[in-house]
Amino acid sequence: xxxxxxxxxxxxxxxxxxxxxxxxxxxxxxxxxxxxxxxxxxxxxxxxxxxxxxxxxxxxxxxxxxxxxxxxxxxxxxxxxxxxxxxxxxxxxxxxxxxxxxxxxxxxxxxxxxxxxxxxxxxxxxxxxxxxxxxxxxxxxxxxxxxxxxxxxxxxxxxxxxxxxxxxxxxxxxxxxxxxxxxxxxxxxxxxxxxxxxxxxxxxxxxxxxxxxxxxxxxxxxxxxxxxxxxxxxxxxxxxxxxxxxxxxxxxxxxxxxxxxxxxxxxxxxxxxxxxxxxxxxxxxxxxxxxxxxxxxxxxxxxxxxxxxxxxxxxxxxxxxxxxxxxxxxxxxxxxxxxxxxxxxxxxxxxxxxxxxxxxxxxxxxxxxxxxxxxxxxxxxxxxxxxxxxxxxxxxxxxxxxxxxxxxxxxxxxxxxxxxxxxx
Amino acid sequence: xxxxxxxxxxxxxxxxxxxxxxxxxxxxxxxxxxxxxxxxxxxxxxxxxxxxxxxxxxxxxxxxxxxxxxxxxxxxxxxxxxxxxxxxxxxxxxxxxxxxxxxxxxxxxxxxxxxxxxxxxxxxxxxxxxxxxxxxxxxxxxxxxxxxxxxxxxxxxxxxxxxxxxxxxxxxxxxxxxxxxxxxxxxxxxxxxxxxxxxxxxxxxxxxxxxxxxxxxxxxxxxxxxxxxxxxxxxxxxxxxxxxxxxxxxxxxxxxxxxxxxxxxxxxxxxxxxxxxxxxxxxxxxxxxxxxxxxxxxxxxxxxxxxxxxxxxxxxxxxxxxxxxxxxxxxxxxxxxxxxxxxxxxxxxxxxxxxxxxxxxxxxxxxxxxxxxxxxxxxxxxxxxxxxxxxxxxxxxxxxxxxxxxxxxxxxxxxxxxxxxxxx
Numbered sequence: 055x056x057x058x059x060x061x062x063x064x065x066x067x068x069x070x071x072x073x074x075x076x077x078x079x080x081x082x083x084x085x086x087x088x089x090x091x092x093x094x095x096x097x098x099x100x101x102x103x104x105x106x107x108x109x110x111x112x113x114x115x116x117x118x119x120x121x122x123x124x125x126x127x128x129x130x131x132x133x134x135x136x137x138x139x140x141x142x143x144x145x146x147x148x149x150x151x152x153x154x155x156x157x158x159x160x161x162x163x164x165x166x167x168x169x170x171x172x173x174x175x176x177x178x179x180x181x182x183x184x185x186x187x188x189x190x191x192x193x194x195x196x197x198x199x200x201x202x203x204x205x206x207x208x209x210x211x212x213x214x215x216x217x218x219x220x221x222x223x224x225x226x227x228x229x230x231x232x233x234x235x236x237x238x239x240x241x242x243x244x245x246x247x248x249x250x251x252x253x254x255x256x257x258x259x260x261x262x263x264x265x266x267x268x269x270x271x272x273x274x275x276x277x278x279x280x281x282x283x284x285x286x287x288x289x290x291x292x293x294x295x296x297x298x299x300x301x302x303x304x305x306x307x308x309x310x311x312x313x314x315x316x317x318x319x320x321x322x323x324x325x326x327x328x329x330x331x332x333x334x335x336x337x338x339x340x341x342x343x344x345x346x347x348x349x350x351x352x353x354x355x356x357x358x359x360x361x362x363x364x365x366x367x368x369x370x371x372x373x374x375x376x377x378x379x380x381x382x383x384x385x386x387x388x389x390x391x392x393x394x395x396x397x398x399x400x401x402x403x404x405x406x407x408x409x410x411x412x413x414x415x416x417x418x419x420x421x422x423x424x425x426x427x428x429x430x431x432x433x434x435x436x437x438x439x440x441x442x443x444x445x446x447x448x449x450x451x452x453x454x455x456x457x458x459x460x461x462x463x464x465x466x467x468x469x470x471x472x473x474x475x476x477x478x
Numbered sequence: 479x480x481x482x483x484x485x486x487x488x489x490x491x492x493x494x495x496x497x498x499x500x501x502x503x504x505x506x507x508x509x510x511x512x513x514x515x516x517x518x519x520x521x522x523x524x525x526x527x528x529x530x531x532x533x534x535x536x537x538x539x540x541x542x543x544x545x546x547x548x549x550x551x552x553x554x555x556x557x558x559x560x561x562x563x564x565x566x567x568x569x570x571x572x573x574x575x576x577x578x579x580x581x582x583x584x585x586x587x588x589x590x591x592x593x594x595x596x597x598x599x600x601x602x603x604x605x606x607x608x609x610x611x612x613x614x615x616x617x618x619x620x621x622x623x624x625x626x627x628x629x630x631x632x633x634x635x636x637x638x639x640x641x642x643x644x645x646x647x648x649x650x651x652x653x654x655x656x657x658x659x660x661x662x663x664x665x666x667x668x669x670x671x672x673x674x675x676x677x678x679x680x681x682x683x684x685x686x687x688x689x690x691x692x693x694x695x696x697x698x699x700x701x702x703x704x705x706x707x708x709x710x711x712x713x714x715x716x717x718x719x720x721x722x723x724x725x726x727x728x729x730x731x732x733x734x735x736x737x738x739x740x741x742x743x744x745x746x747x748x749x750x751x752x753x754x755x756x757x758x759x760x761x762x763x764x765x766x767x768x769x770x771x772x773x774x775x776x777x778x779x780x781x782x783x784x785x786x787x788x789x790x791x792x793x794x795x796x797x798x799x800x801x802x803x804x805x806x807x808x809x810x811x812x813x814x815x816x817x818x819x820x821x822x823x824x825x826x827x828x829x830x831x832x833x834x835x836x837x838x839x840x841x842x843x844x845x846x847x848x849x850x851x852x853x854x855x856x857x858x859x860x861x862x863x864x865x866x867x868x869x870x871x872x873x874x875x876x877x878x879x880x881x882x883x884x885x886x887x888x889x890x891x892x893x894x895x896x897x898x899x900x901x902x
Contacts, residue, residue: 094618094673097611101603101743104595110690111591114567114720116552118582121723123597124716128540143538151663151711152626154578158542159715167535171528173547179525187521194518199798202576202829202839239575249518266534287575289713291583292548296538299545319525374623405626407831415626 066400068393069421071372073403129159130228139167142209144231147359147378153204153405153413155234157289162296163209163232165331166267169316173300176264178284182322185251192300195284198241203283203306204412206380208233208352210309210336210457216444217456221475226362229475230463233380235413238304240285243278243320252322260327261303264316271312271336272326273305277350281306284317307382307411308350309457311336341452352382353460354441356389356416356433367471370424375402379414381435388434389416395428395464395478396443402431410436427467428478444477490824492817493845495796497827553583554652563591566633568655571783571802577628577829577837579658581713586720587633587656589755590691593740597724600688602708606746609675616724619708622665627707627730628836630804632657632776634733634760634881640868641880645899650786653899654887657804659837662728664709667702667744676746684751685727688740695736695760696750697729701774705730708741731806731835732774733881735760765876776806777884778865780813780840780857791895794848799826803838805859812858813840819852819888819902820867826855834860851891852902868901 063072127150129143142163145155162168173192181187212232215222222229247259252275259278263269273282285293285304293299298315305313311331326332326348338346356379361367379386385408390399402416416431433441442450444461464478487496551574553567566587569579586592597616605611636656639646646653671683676699683702687693697706709717709728717723722739729737735755750756750772762770780803785791803810809832814823826840840855857865866874868885888902 094615095613097603097605097613101601101613104599104688104742106593106595107688107690107692110562111588111593112719113557113563113591114553114555114565114586114588116555116567117549118553118584118586118718118720120581120715121595121597121717121719123723125541127715129538129542131538131540133537138534139537140534141538143540150714151624152661152714154628154661154714156713156715157544157580160542162538164535164538167537169530169535171530171545173545175528177525179521181521189519189521189525191518197798199841199843200575200800201841204578204831237576237578264528264531266531268531289580290574290576290578291544291551291580293545294542295536295545296542299547318528374621376624407628407833409831417623417625419623 064421066392067398068427069423070391070393070400071419071421073401073418127159129161130231139164142232144227145234146225146227147231147357148226148362148365153235153415154289155236157236157294157297160234160236160294160297161209161232163310164265164296165269166265168296169265170295171264171299171316176300176318178301178317178319180246180250180320180322183253183256183324184322185253188250190246192286195241195286195301198245200239200241201283202237202239204235204237204409205304205306206233206235206411206413207310207313208380210311210352213459214456216461216463217459221477223363223475225364226357226359229363230357233413236288237290238283238285239287240283240304243282243284246284247278247322255324256322258323258326260321260323260329261314261317262319263314264318269314269331270327270329271314271332272329273312275322277305277308307352309336309352312350336457338451338457339454349458353458354381354383354433354435354439355379355460356431356441357463358391358429358431358465361429361467361473362465363473363475365473367422367467367473369471370422372419372421375418375420375429377416377431379416379431379433380412381433381439382411383435383437383439384410385436386414386433387436389414390432391418392430393420393427396430399432422467424469426469428476429465429467430462430478432462488845490816491822492851493847494815494817494824495843495845497825497842551583553585554655563588566656568651569658570649570651571655571781572650572786572789577659577839578713579660581660581718581721584658584660584718584721585633585656587734588689588720589693590689592720593689594719595688595723595740600724600742602725602741602743604670604674604744604746607677607680607748608746609677612674614670616710619665619710619725622669624663624665625707626661626663628659628661628833629728629730630657630659630835630837631734631737632804634735634776637883638880640885640887641883645901647787647899649788650781650783653787654781660712661714662707662709663711664707664728667706667708670708671702671746679748680746682747682750684745684747684753685736685738685741686743687738688742693738694751694753694755695738696753696756697736699746701729701732731776733760733776736774760881762875762881763878773882777882778805778807778857778859778863779803779884780855780865781887782815782853782855782889785853785891785897786889787897787899789897791846791891791897793895794846796843796845799842799844799853801840801855803840803855803857804836805857805863806835807859807861807863808834809860810838810857811860813838814856815842816854817844817851820854823856846891848893850893852900853889853891854886854902856886
């Protein structure tokens with residue numbers, strides 16, 4: 055290790071380095087680079103000509119696919135026993151970069167599988183407390199003003215495995231992969247409600263999906279006018295079947311279950327409809343036996359995706375630490391990282407743009423000295439809300455707390471280099 | 479037509495309406511909505527139960543794909559006669575929304591096809607005027623700081639069909655689809671150059687790809703330090719094979735050909751290398767017989783994607799107009815739309831976020847009265863550069879001008895509702 059330690063700019067305990075290394079190329083921090091835990095090889099001559107340069111390659115394709123060498127990256131499918139289509143699949147967060155989730159790897163949560171919908175026959179009815187009940191199909195919706203927004207979607211059951219008495223030894227995706235982020239394009243729901251003429255006594259709207267479960271949730275009318283979309287496109291192309299093709303409700307920042315897929319009906323009402331999907335599920339049981347209902351926005355949250363659970367370190371040196379932060383309340387203001395289990399914190403660099411209700415990629419460099427360490431990240435959003443520790447969250451919400459788990463994730467690094475899920 | 483015309487807020491000739499319709503839901507513009515060229519149906523009872531609600535749907539999948547009803551959306555493949563892999567494929571811009579191009583539909587331009595590279599055997603050599611020539615593989619690059627950026631990529635030959643004496647009657651994608659936009663993640667090239675120790679006399683770097691053409695371009699060293707990436711990920715996952723798997727150079731805002739795919743070598747030099755790919759191609763012949771070389775940044779540009787060439791209007795009424803704008807110099811400041819062939823202009827709404835060197839989605843409403851019209855869009859970037867008319871561009875650059883064509887696109891709407899490419 056020849057670098058001058060002064061160049062390393064440690065800013066918090068146990069080896070966290072200044073985020074400057076990730077800003078504008080990080081000039082002046084070559085000392086840190088020189089400590090990378092494995093070095094590039096010194097070149098000893100001109101490069102070999104590999105076999106794939108010796109003959110022309112494959113031709114062009116109308117619709118591309120990924121390299122056969124990347125097929126190990128997949129959603130983690132957890133189907134419920136005895137059902138064909140109930141359960142979830144999780145995004146492999148630790149294998150991805152940036153903030154856009156490829157549509158093929160966006161998490162799924164279905165209650166009766168993915169319906170095979172003919173878009174020419176699908177209809178959306180808006181009725182109830184309105185002057186003019188209307189029926190829209192894909193064609194008629196396509197004539198209304200569209201907007202596009204990059205926004206996260208998170209299942210309210212995400213991260214629930216960390217509610218277990220012992221920390222599950224799983225990957226970041228297996229623990230926290232019920233969150234994804236896409237560019238969603240569609241029609242502002244407020245425009246469609248205005249067209250139907252909402253009556254003065256209306257306060258709610260119940261959304262129903264065209265799956266065999268007729269998944270239904272009650273949505274406050276105010277949210278429908280604030281920023282709700284009837285989404286038709288995801289990441290540039292038409293919605294994928296498992297994301298609600300040909301149309302879904304999209305409620306930025308709110309628990310994913312409410313962004314009803316395969317949307318076929320919106321009934322405007324005066325009160326919540328108390329559907330099976332908001333009484334038997336998606337309520338939060340409290341220690342005193344009461345249950346919180348209609349807890350819509352997702353809390354401020356973050357997780358380090360590299361290094362993360364089930365990974366192995368390659369020996370002492372400087373590592374890049376990378377992760378995701380998000381909040382249902384708006385933009386992420388700041389992410390802090392600790393390598394000493396929360397005693398000291400360093401500010402991470404955030405990739406631009408930092409968008410409201412979107413995933414935010416944070417990065418920091420960490421010099422691991424080979425000793426024990428506990429890595430944590432803590433997000434703060436623009437409202438000032440701070441991601442809580444696990445013990446604070448469970449003290450407030452009780453040990454059976456299941457939905458909206460958004461506590462700090464702790465990854466212990468053992469002297470062997472193993473990265474383990476711990477409750478710190 | 480019952481709406482009060484005062485509600486329609488015409489802001490330019492021949493029916494262009496105020497962009498307010500696309501901002502914050504457009505309350506107060508229901509008069510315009512009431513003139514939509516086809517109306518949603520009045521509902522006459524509860525919705526039918528479609529067949530796909532009568533049985534559970536499909537289960538979850540490790541890696542998803544699009545609906546079978548969307549398989550008609552594809553890249554427009556143009557292979558060169560007598561070759562297996564030289565040519566291009568174009569993004570079907572008119573079928574997409576938002577600013578993110580799905581990786582499966584990102585345009586391609588290959589000189590010798592797509593090599594099938596084993597990522598474990600691929601190496602990147604940095605040598606030439608450096609203190610320490612180094613060899614990087616995917617593993618060693620993965621240890622360096624990464625950044626993510628949403629940026630467009632455009633082939634300098636994009637839109638060249640509009641150089642023909644008669645306007646080709648093709649779609650927006652067929653004419654202008656050699657542009658796409660992705661979230662790219664990789665290592666800032668400046669960091670890697672710093673590690674090798676660039677010598678004081680160095681001014682250029684030549685980049686070479688690992689395809690059978692060994693595609694090579696000279697890049698000014700300053701650009702390499704400004705914002706160049708060695709990209710490893712596109713839209714969250716590893717690069718697709720046709721986008722340079724496992725690593726490519728990425729030069730934001732510059733002609734796509736320089737963002738060398740399957741990057742295997744960067745040689746630091748004092749002067750440009752005058753490779754075959756920058757002397758036999760990618761130079762701009764001028765009327766006086768001289769040729770412009772090293773014309774790197776892509777000009778300020780826009781195109782209306784809906785309505786656009788080969789589409790048919792469905793009769794008089796209010797239409798949503800939507801398109802894309804971009805500039806190699808930075809952010810789009812403003813996009814204006816004309817419905818009278820450039821006599822009067824209205825400002826379009828821009829979807830947030832408006833990012834530097836990225837596609838920008840613009841939108842405006844247009845009330846077509848059924849008469850003849852010529853739709854145009856004109857982009858202005860943050861440097862104040864204004865997209866030129868076709869006649870101004872060709873007057874300056876001559877009739878054989880081929881690369882960097884960035885003139886205003888004119889779509890004529892005939893009284894029959896046909897949308898035609900015209901030189902207006």
